[in-house]
Amino acid sequence: MSKKSNGLTESGSWLPYRWQLIGGEGGWLGIGSLAAAIVAAMPLFAARALGWTPGVDALPVRAAVGTLTGAVLTGLLWWAFSRRQDEMFHRIQAREYGIAGVATAALLAIWGVLVAWRLAEPIPPLAPLLIFGFAKVLAGLLAVRRWL
Amino acid sequence: MTTRLPLLRSERGLTQAELARQAGVSRQTINSIETQRYEPSLSLALVIARIFGRPVEEIFALPD
Secondary structure, X not given: OOOOOOOOOOOOOOOOOOHHHHHOOOHHHHHHHHHHHHHHHHHHHHHHXXXXXXXXXXXXXXXXXXXXXXXXXXXXXXXXXXXOOOOHHHHHHHHHHHHHHHHHHHHHHXXXXXXXXXXXXXXXXXXXXXXXXXXXXXXXXXXXXXXX | OEEOHHHHHHHHOOOHHHHHHHHOOOHHXXXXXXXXXXXXXXXXXXXXXXXXXOOHHHHEEOOO
16 A cells, blocks of 8 residues: 555544444344443433432432443443454444443442442533543553554 | 465465455454454455355464
8 A cells, every 4th residue: 555554544443433334244233232322321311300410419229220231231232243343443443332331331330339328429420421431542542452 | 363364365466455455344454364463253254265265264263
């Protein structure tokens, strides 16, 4: 190839996620994962409707367990989806989201337990997004380092 | 997983980019498969085997 590529942008992992992958090989796993993510969010909406205030109150235990279970299922399905990708960069992209989702759920679960024991402040509403973003970048760097 | 892909590709006179184009993946994917950093999916392994007209186990094998 005449044009030098740094491997990170050609087909690459830093481009917006290629959602058309959902329609390809193992697409039902991707769809199942997205559906599980929606289901995982439902206990949060239910808790909110019952008076829970994000960033102020501890999340009710039943809502936390339901959300965490859904998040783990989401991550597992996405991980299985990522393993079926032929293109390495697609696998890296899918892996980033899967690992970041599971890591975020795990950290929030630990944080939630600490809040319930009054050992930590309630989780600020933006914290999940920040944790997910950081975990996604870290997972991407590890995947690139492993496969490229 | 071990692979004879570099040898077979060299015998055919194919570059990584040409093989990548035929297999429908990026050149880096082929490169990482050849250097055994990346394990191809079953479907990609079968596509590569079809390109070379060989059984997949002649191209990819588990280490002893």
